[in-house]
Amino acid sequence: MLTAQDDLIGHQLPTTYDHVGTSDPAWMERLWYTGHPKNGEIIFDIGLGYHPNRNVMDAFAGVTVGNIQTNFRVSRRLRPNPLDTEVGPLKIEVLEGLKRHRLTLAPNDSGLSFDIEFLGTMNAHEEEPHFRRRQGRVTENMMRGQQLGVYQGWLEVDGERFEITPDDWLGQRDHSWGVRAEMRSDESHPPVTFYPPFLYAWTTVQFADHGLHVFFKERAPGDFIYLSGEAVGPLGQRPDPKLRMTGVSHDITWADDPHGQRVESATFDVTLADGCTRQMHLRTLPARYYLKGGLYGGLNGWFHGDDKGKLHTEHDRWDLSDPAIRTLVRTICDHVIEVRIDDEVGYGIMEYGVGKGYARYPQVQQHPAI
Known part of the structure; x- marks a missing residue:
């Protein structure tokens, strides 16, 4: 169907913008944002998924303050408004590409609302292509771009209002699209995705005048x-291919946590294409947002892209000090970090997990990695 976007130059197919070049139901496009103050005591996560071959758009927003994580989830049928990035009370607007985005959540039953603007400060990082086949079938063929920036605006949760100022609130966002590998960790609704032994870490950090992406x-x-990363400069500075990441080694210290995998600190030695090595000393700060709240891996039988009807919303509040909640949310989270490289201090987030059978870090492998 024709939409306003079809008046713009840039078509890649002899059809309208609401169609993609494959009928694979796994094709999706995702917008994602996270932000936090430098003290790492609060974190918010916001995301939106576009599933054109499933006729679904879903979204989530959440915030962790102390040990309490508040989640809001929403889904709608995609058509007849396939390219409107608005799902119920949650809306994402690209005001200026690679520079300014506006994120709003109108008052709702979850007790969470906000009006936040993302301001890009660093050049975006274009990840290396993601491509996998399994038994001859393409299971992943996607690309992703990431960008560091700051936030301004306000956020309110349970009647407490937080003013968000760009001198204190940093963040990162990404935009991915293509065929995405399925991730199912909701044990109440099998099948559950099988993972061979692995370690993964996705890390972004922002300093005063540069940033670093490590995945x-x-x-x-x-x-x-998979390996992708880059040292990035301020917005508008010409990217330097010699600053792409070519290798990384790691030494991770895990917290003594009986309820799940939790990084306490780590050292990453990152090698760039120019031959230089940057040693990152990471320590985790208090706030984590567990991505189960946004349906990563599925929750109570609801998975990304599921048709929940014309409009469907859910919300919940998790006490992360409760062992039963920690069992539910598993490991995958956005964890605020402080990073030191030589005399510079920066802040960002880290996602991580180590699977059973990986040759290091056996002390946490009794807990699920995803």
């Missing part, structure tokens, strides 16, 4: 199945 997955130490 790797490996089957064994040094045996990479």
Whole structure:
């Protein structure tokens, strides 16, 4: 169907913008944002998924303050408004590409609402292509771009209002699209995705005038199945291919946590294409947002892209000090970090997990990695 976007230059197919070049139901497009103050005591996550071959758009927003994580989830039928990035009370607007985005959540039963603007400060990082086949079938063929920035606006949860100022609130966003590998960790609704031994870490950090993206997955130490990263400069500065990441090694210290995998600190030695190595000393700060709240891996039988009807909303509040909640939310989270490289201090987030059978870090492998 014709939409306003069809008046713009840039068509890649002899059809309208609401169609993609494959009928694979796994094709999706996702917008994602996270932000936090430098003290790492609060974190918010916001995301939106576009599923054109399933006729669904879903979205989530959540915030962790102390030990309490508040989640809001919403889904709608995609058509007849396929390209409107608005799902119920949650809306994402690209005001200026690669520079300014506006994120709003109108008052609703979850007790969470906000009006926040993302302001890009660093050049975006274009990840290396993601491509996988399994038994001859393409299970992943997607690309992703990431960008560091700051936030301004306000956020309110349970009647408490937080003013968000760009001198204190940093963040990161990404935009991905293509065929995305299925991730199912909701044990109440099998099948559950099987993972061979692995370690993965996705890390972004922002300093005063530059940033660093580090993303790797490996089957064994040094045996990479995916590697992408880059040292980025301020917005508008010409990217330098010599600053792409070519290798990384790690030494991770895990917290003594009986309820799940939790990184306490880590050292990453990152090698760039120019031959230089940057040693990152990471320590985790208090706030984590567990991505189960946004349906990553599925929750209570609801998975990304599921048709929940014309409009459907859910919300919940989790006490992260409750062992039963920690069992539910598993490991995958956005964890605020402080990073030191030489005399510079920066802030960002880290996602991580180590699977059973990986050759290091056996002390946490009794807990699920995803």
